[in-house]
Amino acid sequence: MKFRAVMIDTGPMREFSNIVTTISKLSKECVMRLSDDKLYFIVSEDNSGPTPPVLWCEIPQDMFFSEYQMIGIDEDHKDIYLGVVSANLARSLMTLKSAKCLKIKLTKKQCPCLTLEIEMPSSTSQQTRQVTHDIPVIVVPRKLWSEFQEPRVPQPDISIELPTLKQLRTTVDRMRTMSPEIVIRASSEGRLTLQIKTSMAKVSTRFKDLRVEAFEGPIDHSDSETESQTNEDMSNVCYCRVDAKKFSIFLSADQISHNQTMCSIVHKKLIILCLQTEENVKLQFFITGIVY
Structure with a gap:
């Protein structure tokens, strides 16, 4: 060799x-x-x-x-x-x-x-x-x-573009001081919600008007623990509970010059984070969902 x-x-x-x-x-x-x-x-x-x-x-x-x-x-x-x-x-x-x-x-x-x-x-x-x-x-x-070999993953239920990684990392790092787990929710209308819940408080941060690349809904929430938001059609929303530290570690990739970062969610099972650069570098990170 x-x-x-x-x-x-x-x-x-x-x-x-x-x-x-x-x-x-x-x-x-x-x-x-x-x-x-x-x-x-x-x-x-x-x-x-x-x-x-x-x-x-x-x-x-x-x-x-x-x-x-x-x-x-x-x-x-x-x-x-x-x-x-x-x-x-x-x-x-x-x-x-x-x-x-x-x-x-x-x-x-x-x-x-x-x-x-x-x-x-x-x-x-x-x-x-x-x-x-x-x-x-x-x-x-x-x-x-x-x-x-490159992982074979299920077809995501939704793929949504993430906001600025630096801004997102600051938010996630503050959240994970309160909870080791974070729920990532995305809707077909382009809303991304990060949520933690403790015995003392529930904290949510929402980002609007994000580009949705694909949506395979409607989403079945018949056995879901998620809470409905006011005037929100839950059939257009999917989520996954993941380790907050792993999500934060991926966001450290903000030092790489990238042109887009997508978050794909397999409802309640898997988060696929994909960063791409102008030089066609592709970095994918897979976080398995936490299910109770």
Whole structure:
């Protein structure tokens, strides 16, 4: 197996660093999948055995790398799967915001490593200096590759565009100091409601006039615990109760330059959060609903 890639543009280097930093906040470990046309970051639940990923991020290599060469195991198994500590990778990329060039290679030291060679401008002369990081990786065996495929999810009942992530994160962080769970509700009229309920209070925040990409209603609320709002047709509303901390962690992706973020809800079962950028980076985060 061989892999070598070069990045020379400031914008893509900064964006790549922000993406990896966001992933490191979501999980301590991830799998990097290298293919001919894309680089993937995949995160599964900790210690949960073979389950679908909870994070799926795909990066088109031609939008980020000026050079990109790889050779897999053989013609039938062209991809390369590497287990990596995401925090180590994120720390190594912190200097990219001022770097002139990044080279990434798959090397063999005492163990398999991703070797990062970062060319930095010198503060005292016109010459450059090179910083090298060797990040240990684990080569994922072929028998486990099936565990790191894009998740197949049910058809969402609604897909609605989220408001500004920074604003949303501030609201969610305040809410989760009062409750570990948050109910996310969306209506076909473009309303998004975040709600928590404790023994002392019930707090709701509503966002209006959001774009609804798809709605598969009407929604059956015959066994629902949700409370009807004044003049609201509940057949146009779906919701899901999720872990507030997980939702907040995804919202830290506001540092990635994105053009839209969609929230898709499978009623009471699943939240699918999808961030897309102008460079066609796609980051999906899956939060399973809490059901009592």
